[in-house]
Amino acid sequence: MSAGSEKVKKLLQTARKQIQQGEREEALVTYRQALELEPENQQIMERINIVEREIAAMEKFNKSRSSRAHTAGRNISSSGFVDDCIKRSDEALEAGDAVRALQELERAKRHDPDNTMVRKKISFVRVFIKIDGLADMARSRLKSGDPGFAVENIRRIFDLWPSAPVLGELIELTEEYTGAPAGDASAAAAAVTDERIPSTEAVKPETPPAVKPEKSKEARPAVRTRKPSTAATRAERDKGQKKIYAIIGAVFALVAIIFAAMKLFGGKEPEPVVVVAPTEPFVQTLVVPDVADVSVSMDGRSVQEGAQGVFVLSDTVFSERTVTISAPGYETLTWTPVFEEGMIRTDTLILDTLGTSSVLVTFGFQMPDGVEDPDPEAVTFMVDGEVIEGNVDSVRTGEHVFQAMIEGYRTMPESVLVAEPQDFSHTMNVLAAQQSQITLQLAADTPGNATFFIDGERVATGRRMSQVLPFGSYYLQVTMQDREDFAVTINLNEEGYSRTISLVEILQTGQLNVGPEPWSNVYVDGALVGTTPFGGVELEPGTYTVRLSNPDFQDDVHTVEITAGETTSIQYNAVALEVTEVVEDTVATVEPVEDLPISSPFPVSQQSPSVPSQARARGDIHGFVTLAVVVGTDGSVQDVSIVSDPLGLGCGQAAVDAVRNWVFSPAMQGDRPVEVTTNVQVRFDIE
Numbered sequence: 001m002s003a004g005s006e007k008v009k010k011l012l013q014t015a016r017k018q019i020q021q022g023e024r025e026e027a028l029v030t031y032r033q034a035l036e037l038e039p040e041n042q043q044i045m046e047r048i049n050i051v052e053r054e055i056a057a058m059e060k061f062n063k064s065r066s067s068r069a070h071t072a073g074r075n076i077s078s079s080g081f082v083d084d085c086i087k088r089s090d091e092a093l094e095a096g097d098a099v100r101a102l103q104e105l106e107r108a109k110r111h112d113p114d115n116t117m118v119r120k121k122i123s124f125v126r127v128f129i130k131i132d133g134l135a136d137m138a139r140s141r142l143k144s145g146d147p148g149f150a151v152e153n154i155r156r157i158f159d160l161w162p163s164a165p166v167l168g169e170l171i172e173l174t175e176e177y178t179g180a181p182a183g184d185a186s187a188a189a190a191a192v193t194d195e196r197i198p199s200t201e202a203v204k205p206e207t208p209p210a211v212k213p214e215k216s217k218e219a220r221p222a223v224r225t226r227k228p229s230t231a232a233t234r235a236e237r238d239k240g241q242k243k244i245y246a247i248i249g250a251v252f253a254l255v256a257i258i259f260a261a262m263k264l265f266g267g268k269e270p271e272p273v274v275v276v277a278p279t280e281p282f283v284q285t286l287v288v289p290d291v292a293d294v295s296v297s298m299d300g301r302s303v304q305e306g307a308q309g310v311f312v313l314s315d316t317v318f319s320e321r322t323v324t325i326s327a328p329g330y331e332t333l334t335w336t337p338v339f340e341e342g343m344i345r346t347d348t349l350i351l352d353t354l355g356t357s358s359v360l361v362t363f364g365f366q367m368p369d370g371v372e373d374p375d376p377e378a379v380t381f382m383v384d385g386e387v388i389e390g391n392v393d394s395v396r397t398g399e400h401v402f403q404a405m406i407e408g409y410r411t412m413p414e415s416v417l418v419a420e421p422q423d424f425s426h427t428m429n430v431l432a433a434q435q436s437q438i439t440l441q442l443a444a445d446t447p448g449n450a451t452f453f454i455d456g457e458r459v460a461t462g463r464r465m466s467q468v469l470p471f472g473s474y475y476l477q478v479t480m481q482d483r484e485d486f487a488v489t490i491n492l493n494e495e496g497y498s499r500t501i502s503l504v505e506i507l508q509t510g511q512l513n514v515g516p517e518p519w520s521n522v523y524v525d526g527a528l529v530g531t532t533p534f535g536g537v538e539l540e541p542g543t544y545t546v547r548l549s550n551p552d553f554q555d556d557v558h559t560v561e562i563t564a565g566e567t568t569s570i571q572y573n574a575v576a577l578e579v580t581e582v583v584e585d586t587v588a589t590v591e592p593v594e595d596l597p598i599s600s601p602f603p604v605s606q607q608s609p610s611v612p613s614q615a616r617a618r619g620d621i622h623g624f625v626t627l628a629v630v631v632g633t634d635g636s637v638q639d640v641s642i643v644s645d646p647l648g649l650g651c652g653q654a655a656v657d658a659v660r661n662w663v664f665s666p667a668m669q670g671d672r673p674v675e676v677t678t679n680v681q682v683r684f685d686i687e
Helices: 003-020 024-037 042-063 078-094 098-111 116-143 147-160 166-178 185-191 231-266 613-618 651-659
Strands: 282-287 295-298 301-303 310-315 323-326 333-335 344-348 358-366 379-383 392-396 398-406 414-418 424-431 435-442 450-454 457-462 464-470 472-480 483-492 497-501 510-514 521-524 527-531 537-539 542-549 556-562 567-570 602-605 621-631 637-644 663-665 667-669 672-674 676-686
Touching (some): 003 024, 024 042, 098 116, 147 166, 301 310, 358 398, 414 424, 414 435, 424 435, 457 464, 464 472, 483 497, 521 537, 637 651
Parallel strands (some): 358 424, 435 497
Antiparallel strands (some): 521 542, 602 663, 621 637, 667 672
16 A cells, blocks of 8 residues: 555544544545545545535534524523423324324423323323224224124223213214114213313313324214213213113124024024135225336235236225335325225326425434433434424425434434325434444335344334444345345444445346347237337246247247246247249238337447436435437437436436437337337436
8 A cells, every 4th residue: 555545544534533523624624635645536525525514504503503592582491392392292182193292292201201291191192092093993893894893992982081072973883883772972972071081171272182084084073172070961971871881782682683583493503603704805906197117015015017007906804904106206105095895996096206295304313322312402403404493394205314413423414215295203313432323225116115134133124224333344134025135244434324225126027038130020829029129028937939920031930938037038040931933913912011010129329327416425326217218210319308307416417418329229110110209217326
């Protein structure tokens, strides 16, 4: 190693230590000294850009410190933070979002564990969420023909909160199912005063919030205001309780009548016979038009695409299912239907492009073990290099970089793909002196959930994994059914490790390629699959008879064996037809050129795209840009437009500039070249 290289190495080590100690200005000077010795070193340039952005962000933060307070002149204390959490929790509960309300209260509890009001509110919201879940199960069981289970859930709700607003709706539904005497059951249930739960008048609004409506569920009744307990209302409470028990009795009486009828008319009691009713599966067809590379999964399992953009879901499980529809460059659509037995339905889905929707992100942070949380005003949250006010920010769907800044501590910028248009919380780790962070996430073109391993131990399941670990060497693995594993050994240091991963689908088919000269119609087991030159055809593993046909030559027949994941190539063995005497007055019939199939163009000369400076500075970018290319009759590129650019940072334009210089084998219709438009994908792998 030369003396110059050794000096650069020492300077880089010094700069890293300075950053670790929070001395960014000094580190910037050190990096510039290293760049003077190696002016073409791209790694040093990137580090200088990163440190300059961090310094600029900190300067902007320090200038706006006073204006970032919640109110001018107000000192943000721990009690003020708790009050703000309680306020946001109440607002979320009023809006029907009990889960978010509980999250805000848990944050308040972490800052003030002994706060009695916070603990009471947490207990109340947890009961609220439990009642919501019991009500959902009761509705589902009534629909599936299990009134006994539904009534049991109604009793459990009554035990938790006798005046729960949802009781009225559930009682009416059960009455309709069992044929119990109708009555104003909802009014009776709503009038019952809750004496089994401590009073929460001091910790919740006068009117209990409505249960959050969901698209797949029926609208729930309006909330009734709680009334003081009086002798009259106690009588109404008893009436409501009696009505519940009357319904229970009706259900079991109905069952008893059925068994009695079986004994009366069946004479001798028959041997018990278990009859299993045939189950008719549901069939749900989803059509996603005008979108390339669509992925659909149900409960995390990939659904095979039929015709282009058409997916058929079918099963005999009729509980709530989770269906996810995603595509590179588009927002992810999540649907939670409850499919009914024998249901047949078709729906057309329109996906929005990334950037269409706004998402509210609530940021939090996690200090190292044994370190107390700092004062809230000492924490700065950044989105895409810009300081935000407080800890909540509205962002567009797409790729973003999040970071928490605390003076004296290290944090890692995290690249997050916001693909689903739903509000969420994101917690960032604050690192100790000898710690760093590993972040892995699945790319948009990989559907479903993966399992993440570190040194052979499973650490997470889902689409994203973030782990804080001591410096050292680690073996990372990401696995998913029907896709190739990702594996890499890294040396974790203060710079951390972050990567977006595209897991390659394990091919269940093989490729058949046919030589382009002379052109031929290609028949596989008697079916026409295309006209050469073309990009080949995908076939299931097995043995096939392939016939190549050209009117100027004898047909050429091949027997081929197709193996999954492999390419089999054959060539037309062209043998000229024997020349025969032309009989006068015979008119040959020629098939019109317009009726012949058009083969697809394929590139014969490609130019790699240049790496945009913004993308190079960001780093760790992996994925595709999809382009629509007009290919002329001479194989030249006539026009290029962007279909999908999920990467951003100039990658789309770089792909366009590169593809303009590509050369294609033109599309053919018979023996005549034609101009067509085709889609191509350009991959970027920027470390």
